[in-house]
Amino acid sequence: RAVLSTTRRALQATPDELFAPADTFARRHIGVTEKEQAAMLTGLGYETMEGLISATVPAVIRRQPMKTVKPQSESEALADLRTLLSQNKIFRSHIGAGYYGTKTPPVILRNILENPGWYTPYTPYQAEISQGRLEMLLNFQTMIQDLTGMAIANCSLLDEATAAAEAMNLCFNSSTKKGQNVFYVSSDVHPQTIAVVRTRARPIGVTVRVVHHSKFELDAGDACGVLVQYPATNGTVDDFTALSKKVHEVGSKLVVASDLLALTILKPPGEFGADVVVGSAQRFGVPMGYGGPHAAFFAAKEEHKRKMPGRIIGVSRDNRGNPALRMAMQTREQHIRRDKATSNICTAQALLANTAVAYAIYHGPNGLKEIGNKVHGVATVFAEGAKQFEGVEVKSQDFFDTIHLHFKVEKAAEQVIKAARKRQINLRYIDEQNVYVSFDETNATEEAVNDLFQVLAEVTGLPVSSPAREVAKSNVKLPIIPTLARTTPFMTHPVFNSYHSETAMLRYLYFLQSKDLSLQTAMIPLGSCTMKLNATSEMIPVTWPECGALHPFVPKGQAEGYLSMMTTLEAQLADITGFHAVSLQPNSGAQGEYAGLMVIDAYQRHRGEPDRKVCLIPTSAHGTNPASASMMGMTVVVVACDEKGNIAFEDLKKKVLMHKEKLSCLMITYPSTHGVFEEAVKDVIQLVHDNGGQVYMDGANLNAQVGLCSPGGMGADVCHLNLHKTFCIPHGGGGPGMGPIGVAKHLADFLPGHPYDPRNKDSELATGAVSAAPFSSASILPISYMYLRMMGDSGLTKATEVAILNANYMLKKLKVAYPVLYTGKSGTCAHEFILDIRPFKAKSGIVEEDIAKRLQDFNFHAPTMSFPVPGTLMVEPTESEPLAELDRFCEAMLIIREEIREIEDGRADRKDNVLKNAPHTHQEVVSDSWKHPYPREKAAYPVRYLRTNKFWPTVGRLDNVYGDRNLICSCPPLETYENLS
């Protein structure tokens, strides 16, 4: 609006304009201005945005407008959500069952959880600019190994229940004897874990037998493995030494679900022979968050090291021989395992693993032990004191933090629960006569114990004759049986013993953060990963207590805020995807795939076609697709792609017809992972439907669809949504994420159920639970909710258009220098495109990795390397990048092309050149023994802005061969760092 003119003038604004809030969001989210968009369109030869879009998105799939949701301003949306979430009631939780109150140390809250430096990076694919979080994740592994007493640990899984299921997989897959297809699960395992294990067992042909572990009939010889909980869900701590012996005698494997805090004072499972130890790191500083996200852990014996699910950080070295960390076995993630995979885990819980280990570092081993002892001591005082009430029987003998109360009077348990709720206290209801009471860092207090005594007093009608302090004064015995007390030290590495003051911790966190390239520093143009803005107003609610302090199994009435938010979110996601119903249970894209295929499978079985087990998957698919299919017990049949990157229709037809009788489904990604809106998608879908199959759509590329077309609209039956891509949940350096699925009407009844689903909407047909909590990572849903509220439909559609515009803008700038693999019929790409690097190899020796690493010298994170096509780079800018950044990236790529030409022309050495030696650390370019044939400044400052704005990789190029040969997955001794070259 122009400045005031020189005459007194009337209001120029309409009332709507005048009263509109000034803090609208879409223009903040989208990185290019309207004016810039117009110029970019002109440059591409389009007059309007619609011109570009209709040239790109096939007309047949264009959608009807979404149900109109008006955008809210940032402040409005935040205020409304706060009001909504304040309907959640925060009671003191003694529920336990895998979720405990914990105090996130403020320095960790602010500097990790609330810090874009930690929450915006991607999975550390580019190790040289990720050494900070790699170090923290290595710390996590070391902590887990130490506490569990195991040889190796990964750097997180999605939750304890799926970790247990992964353990079952490992047991089953490494069974050596025939007929070992029963997985024995103790009835003392957390119910949600049992539920998920059951879900995951059926399709792979494992029978789950749930009985008390004292009743396992292992002599039958059919056990692929056994699962026990230590301490058990009812609190009991059993000595599993004998069981372990037995298990191994019959050639089976012992999986122990355990608790990190308990392990600070309990003998670690490694010491009684566990093969695998799983559990949750939640209570190490990660808010309960109504279910998640939390980092689960998975630790195993040395012999299982190459069968471990999930990501493992390894210590390797760089090209100068200096120690350098990396994701070990990284490449399997997008490609290698495919249908040979036994796990589909990809996005995990890096941010929460980092939070948990930061908590452990801050407290140190002694601090953790102190907390463990305290929780244990207070539980003991409670157990002892509860005995003063006639009619209350304390069942627990040996326990850590959870007490089992049995009431002699019938239905007394209900009264107890009620009396507690009146005092804003939650206990764990088991049945009419039994209740469990868990203690944790937040409620191991005198007040809490006395409040509980009041509850018992009220119900029994007796006075409190011995309050907590009196009980504590008397000679209470700690109940851990001698043989189970921990005697081995843990976390002895200096990293766990150096940062106990806030100043020291703050500096360590910042030191690590500064090593990593995040969205704070530059664009991360990872194709298929959709690294868009994670806006602050989306992130703010996540750390509100209204979000964080809720136990996932609270009664419905305490979670009204959450439930109402989720109902709205489900409806909006259904509208966006064109589906009938949405499940928020899966907590990653891969989990969504699994859940979706499970729904399809249930549907096929329901209509009496149980043999439909063939899953068609194009070669271009992400590795998680075949992995998920194979976990569902499906047979993967690969479909070719044609030279344009589209599904080879004839090949598809051939395979559909060949497997007509057994066809379960086709999995497709749309737009394809080749970055193309395939014209034939509707025909493809029709073909599959005509032959009895269902169509699963991988929604990883939904960022090119929202508002323009929809999976449901084009006929797909199921689709997952990576909320951590299209819907703004940050990647957290490798997780968390959320992978809800949308389904068409005929599949809605089959959506996953959950033993603790508060909405009880399970139909009889509901399939099993896929996550530990009914809404898995509930506390990050506000991020997507805020995004949708603030963008409104208009903003969402515009975002999609600009994502496509940005990709095409870059494509045009880069195609003069690099061959572009695939485009649509108008020569346009979708929201990403693939540069073919293979042609350079012959003349220059340069491969995609060299370019990826050289980009680091320009302060950039590389595009996706060699996925979906080996020897390529896939670029996805997203709508959030500023035009200047797109230009800066293109400039870097064009300069690199010239650097390749220097080699082609013989002006640069084939081996010793800026690309092969990239990235250049400052150590390298400052070195007094610089011997490269090119100047230092060329290495470090290929463009001028780098002189004043340089992000330095902290290690040289990773030596992968060395890392592959020497798998070291815990913190190396400090001396390793002392021999730096």
Place this chain on the structure above:
Amino acid sequence: RAVLSTTRRALQATPDELFAPADTFARRHIGVTEKEQAAMLTGLGYETMEGLISATVPAVIRRQPMKTVKPQSESEALADLRTLLSQNKIFRSHIGAGYYGTKTPPVILRNILENPGWYTPYTPYQAEISQGRLEMLLNFQTMIQDLTGMAIANCSLLDEATAAAEAMNLCFNSSTKKGQNVFYVSSDVHPQTIAVVRTRARPIGVTVRVVHHSKFELDAGDACGVLVQYPATNGTVDDFTALSKKVHEVGSKLVVASDLLALTILKPPGEFGADVVVGSAQRFGVPMGYGGPHAAFFAAKEEHKRKMPGRIIGVSRDNRGNPALRMAMQTREQHIRRDKATSNICTAQALLANTAVAYAIYHGPNGLKEIGNKVHGVATVFAEGAKQFEGVEVKSQDFFDTIHLHFKVEKAAEQVIKAARKRQINLRYIDEQNVYVSFDETNATEEAVNDLFQVLAEVTGLPVSSPAREVAKSNVKLPIIPTLARTTPFMTHPVFNSYHSETAMLRYLYFLQSKDLSLQTAMIPLGSCTMKLNATSEMIPVTWPECGALHPFVPKGQAEGYLSMMTTLEAQLADITGFHAVSLQPNSGAQGEYAGLMVIDAYQRHRGEPDRKVCLIPTSAHGTNPASASMMGMTVVVVACDEKGNIAFEDLKKKVLMHKEKLSCLMITYPSTHGVFEEAVKDVIQLVHDNGGQVYMDGANLNAQVGLCSPGGMGADVCHLNLHKTFCIPHGGGGPGMGPIGVAKHLADFLPGHPYDPRNKDSELATGAVSAAPFSSASILPISYMYLRMMGDSGLTKATEVAILNANYMLKKLKVAYPVLYTGKSGTCAHEFILDIRPFKAKSGIVEEDIAKRLQDFNFHAPTMSFPVPGTLMVEPTESEPLAELDRFCEAMLIIREEIREIEDGRADRKDNVLKNAPHTHQEVVSDSWKHPYPREKAAYPVRYLRTNKFWPTVGRLDNVYGDRNLICSCPPLETYENLS
């Protein structure tokens, strides 16, 4: 505590231990562990901490124990404070009067206000490692210059009222004619501004004459200057062109207090001839915070540039000729001006200036104009609509955002205020028939206007016939008179037109932050500055809405939370200082000095000794001491120090006796700025008291006293406390701070009053207001409050002891290489010590600056340079530094000593050596034309850890001579940066 033994054992903890929270704070705040302390003490030759302390602190001043305050855990203290502050009632504010609702953009909230990278650095004394905030502050200056239309602006003052007082000073001091000692102030200026101007005028002999500006009698020729408000406090926008002409005709100066948002659409004061423009930048994204902290601005004509108060950032160049920013005229801060000073401003409001300009950058000129137009438009709609109510007269004709309502019925105003409050709305009550209603970014809404109409309807008994939307639809005229509409563009520099998306903004903020060395990176051992931990749990409350959303002039009943917190805080500070009463009004140390001297002066006058105007100040005093005294119209008499750093008692005695009749007071710093607990302090105080003087203690060094001794206990009469030193308020890169004063009983009645003091405790004797708001920077008081609550008395005393221990530990390590200037009688220092660098000059040419700059190559911020003694470095570690960091610093200093020796021995060149060329940027060491006689690696990595943990200064050593000659104080054109060498 040990791990469980192998037998079942009884609780080892007492009930107190068992139930104690695990998240205690003192051990997090203090950087060295108990074990390390013991070893350090042994190294120093003491068996116990008490041994060191009694050797260091004179026995005669040791204090009684403090009133016992038990430490609270972090989570308890946070929860309690939240409960307390939730007693504050957050109404919608239409109060205005210099404080307005504003929306802090979340990206700025999280990444500046809540980011230790921005809030923990010190004032940018070391320019090379401060280019980030220097750039932001330069942006601030440029924004102010543009919006006000003035040639030069500083980078913040404490508040609008003191800025106006500074303007009066400038006018008075640059008066050219005799008898120009009247400062005319329009009655339309904000009342708090008038109050502060009055306070500041009296002591310097200026008469303040408050009348409506139409009634200024300038022909009298006695005006040193005039002050008007534009827009006025009642909302009116007057055309001051004629006044300006008149003012200049009579040889006087025009000061305009203005409003940045109004200036987006109003003609800037520079265009009608203002000499000085002052105001507050609060409404640019800085929460009201019950009064502050906010950045005030001060802009002036070119001719006043060397008389500007406060800090000014200038564009200079570095030793390679590249552009580089620095604090222009920096050295005057601690030394130069002293008693010639007309301003004592030192700590200012850097963090808030940065926040405000970030807001402006994010919105850009067009966004700001939009907000300005909107606020103006909605105010217009309200004014128009208010006319529908019979009995309500809209007095305002020409206005920006504030409407003056006059009620025909007597006492109607009270009813209006009441009816509004019922709806949780605050208006500004003027008198029984007059109310002002202000609009801002948060309440320029349809709802707010309609609510106000409801209020008027209720009071007049009439219906709302035209609601806001109806009024807005009709042809409302915007009331700005044509000649006052802004026509000049502003903020045209690219920096204001590039970062409008959140991604772009986030990266710009991070880019700047990364250039600066803060406490996140390393120790900042600035003597006298007490750079201790600013703990997260102290910082968290500051950005709670309960803290931020309160207008400073709300009625008492809406601020119960604040008031109760402040009462507790005052009591604790009184206990700590040994005083009877505390005033929280001064918002910096220097302000405290001023207020304290004012109290002393009032006391002397009260007891009938108005001629006591001599203020004795030792040579070692901070520059603000004499500056404050001279602002109080006192005569400064300097007292010598002896060779041990103590006040030269004989000289003192001589001067006391010489000025016996006129002695007002002595100002001393304790422990002295030489880092010594002077043994004779009680004798010194006695001597002054015996001769009719009072003793003012500068509390900057209170970190060496808390719990061990106290100003009151040793007999001082007044003392200020820098809450931003001893009490954990972060320095914010140069502010905010708080400088409350404590006073002995006989002075309590003289503490500053304030026109809006809600506690109305002004005695008749109260002196005038010294700050714009009654508690000035109220919203940062929770930081100190939290600190005191979490430390408890035991923790506070321990902190002091460790601060002294750390200093002595370093002293011992360093004295082998550097002469230490002063120590106490046992050879110990207090909490800081001075290294004498002067002896090195002759043999090596090395001066203190060379060492300071070389320390940057080691990732360190230099100690305080040349204060209090030229040619020295003063080191203050504080209690928060980890032992490893103390060692790392000492190691650096010892290596530097060896580097000096290389020059002394002729092994290194006298001119071209690592010290003279320090700091080394990466550009320098990577340069292909490196020509220094020493190796690059020696320059960059004098110690091994720097290879993997290097903080790079972003410019080479500043060229101060060039900067002094070429004072450029706004953003230079981009081309400046394009000719980098």
